[in-house]
Structure formats: structure tokens, C-alpha cells
Amino acid sequence: MPGITIGDTVPNLEVETTQGKLKLHDYFADSWTLLFSHPSDFTPVCTTELGAMAKYESEFHKRGVKLLGLSCDDLGSHREWIKDVEAFTPGCKVTYPIISDTSREIIPQLNMVDPIEGDAGKIVPSRALHIVGPDFKIKLSFLYPSSTGRNMEEVIRALDSLLMASRHKVATPVNWKAGEPVVISPSVSDEEAKKLFPQGFETVDLPSKKTYLRFTTPT
Template identity: 45%
Template sequence: MISKQILSCSSFASRRCIVKAPLTQVGVRFRTFNAAEQPRIRINSIVPNFKAPTTLGDIDFHEFISGSWTVLFSHPADFTPVCTTELGAFAALKPEFDARNVKLIGLSAEGVEKHKAWVKDIEDVSLEGKEFSYPIIGDESREVAFLFDMVDEEGFNNINGGLVQTIRSVFIIDPSKKVRLIMTYPASTGRNSAEVLRVIDALQLTDSKGVVTPIDWTSGKDVIIPPTVSDEDAKAKFGEFRKIKPYLRFTKV
């Protein structure tokens, strides 16, 4: 069992983290969080790796991704109203994510046993008794929250001691372990699960068809041919297209 452990970055270039020592007392921080040591996560950077306990067992995050798309999202605390609706909505939509080869994994800065008790409420509120079936990371030490910068300014200032709650961060990660999208909401505002699915559809379409998507695009609507593709090549690849401006051409896929 990995159980409760401390993680640290081995290098900024690799964005990998290693377990340094086991936690021996819940709620005690065993390292000083230094802003200079925090990895800079950007679009298309390799997501940091970590090992942590979850409601479905211990994980190595890179192994958990293992050739799938992954959505990692954080929550301020267990047994909170907005978080309960969010986790339930994602759980209800899990078949949609499964169909897109997407794994879900949540995080809250409390312990796994408390998460497991909370899951019963989520099942009762949102799943009509159906089983909640994706893992929630236990991050009592706030190590993963620090690694992914999942806190607001007040939380970051308190992260070496004091009350720290994670904000509503969302990371969409592709099978090559690259971060493809980052969304951050304040603790007071619930997320839009349909938007997460919409973005995944757009990213996967871009990867498979070499197109980009316009404002408010949803599956089935026209897409945009990138300006790097000539008209001749666009005709050969996509067939008919609408040319609004030399740089703005719509087509169907």
C-alpha cells in the first residue's frame, strides 16, 4: 500500500514527482511549499506525475492515464453542496466519457475514508442509488493541490499552515500525457459538465481530422479549415468548403 505519502518534483523539465516519505500524522505538513519549486503547467506540457491514495486504491497518475484521455478536477472540500452536485453530474455522465475513451478522477483535500462516506451522499443525491464508479484522490497534505496550483491566492498564502481549500480546477489530458485544456472556477461557482464534454469532442476531432472549431461549436456543426492548409489541399482533403475570408473557411467532417 502506498497509503498517505509526500510527493516532490524530481525536475522541472520532466514534470515528474517522486514519493519522499510516508505521512505519519494526518493534517501535518512535512515539507515547506515554495513557489519557486512549483511546476509551471501549460497547454501541451507533460502533466506532472504523482502517487496518491484514492477511493479506489493507490495510483501512479501516469500509469492511471495509460493511453486514455483523462479529466482531473478538484473540489474545495467533502460534504459541500456545490461539490456534491458536480461529482454526481460527472458520475451520471460517465458512460458519455467512457464512449470517448476518457477517464475521470476527482480530488478533494481531505482523506480517503471521508471521501468514501461522502460518496454515499453523492449516490443518494444524483445517482438514484447507482454506484459511484470513478476515483477521488485523497490529498490531505495538499501536495497534489500545490503541484497543480489548485488553490486561490488566500489558499496559497496559507498552504504552509492554516486553512487550505482547493478551488475548482479542471485539467483535460490526452493519451500522450499532455495537458490540452485548463479551466479554473472559484469555489462558489459550479462547473458545466456539458462544456467539458464539448471541449473533449473538439480536441479529439482536431486530432483526428486536422480541423479547428469555431465559437460555440458542438458535434455535427461546421468546422474551420486551418489557415496553414491551402485551398487546393483543403479541396482534396475536405471536398466542398465555404470561403468567408482568405483565412476563414468552413467545412463539414
């Protein structure tokens, strides 16, 4: 059975975390959430990443986004590891919960299994990140091997793009960053675009003479 992916609803699992038991849908309700997994506690790349998550947490909160980590180690290990994470990233506190999945029953349901790495024949988490909407559906997924740490600026950029598209009938072009022009969805006619974007839009003159590439800056 294939794992959940973009557009799928995250199962409403009850999980044990460093901040107590919670049900995923209760945690996701009324906000966006970054659900991210790590191969193991007390490992170098994961330690840098958890510190970066804590460092960027204020940026996520400004956007109304929660954080929820996951690793297969037990809660005691998580709590001891957090001390190392905070020491490596001075001034940052890990205030977000981290799921414990010692049975390794959760990661397959969340499509967070590393297809290459293993631990004495057991499955291990990939370096995965799902951006989950308030409707409990996966909006975007990143999947990295254990050897490659995430780029937090790209996580922020992708999140800004998703939030922009959720508010307006637009998409974001290549290398887009917040504040830059966006493109109007092809499903929006010019007449509708004039109403939706009273600030105006620019249609690019292309050799095909098709008018599908329209830029605007939502207010």
C-alpha cells in the same frame, strides 16, 4: 514557480485514491482523462458536481475518456461522502477514483490551489479541471472559484472540440457543438484542404478578400 498549464506534462505522481494507489501516467496512458479537484468533501456545490460527473460518465466513456477526482480530505471521508453524492443523484454510481491529498502536496504540483480561499492558513483545492491527453499533456483547463459550479455541457463541448482537432486539421468556431461545421486551420492550403476534406469546404467572402475563413464538416 508557476503551475503547470496548457501544453505542460502532468508530473507522474503516485497518489492514494478510493480505488488504491496509482501513478498518474499509468492511469492517463492510452486515453484522455478529466482530472478535476474539489475544495472539500461534504460541501454543497461539490456534492452536486460529483453527482453530475457520475451522471455523465457514460458520455465520457463513449469518447474514450476517464475520470479522476481529487480532494484534500482522507479516503474514509471520501467513501462516506460518496454515499451522499449517490443519494443526491439517484441512479448514479461514483465508479471513478478520487485522490486523497491530506498533506496538500499534490494540488500545488497540479496547479489546483485556490488563490483566494484557505483553511486555517492551509492551502485548499480550487474548483479546477484539466483535460489531459494520452501524451500526459494538459490540453485545456477550467478554473472556477469555490462559489461557482461547473457547466457539464461545456465540459462535453470543449472535450468534443479537442477530440475533433486531434483527428483533423481543424478548429471549432464560437458556440460550436458536435455535428456542426468546423473551420479549417490556416496552415492548410486550399490544395491540401481538397485532399483532406473531399466532401468539400466553403470559403466565406469577406471584405478583406482574404480566404482564411473556410468551413467544412469532417466525415
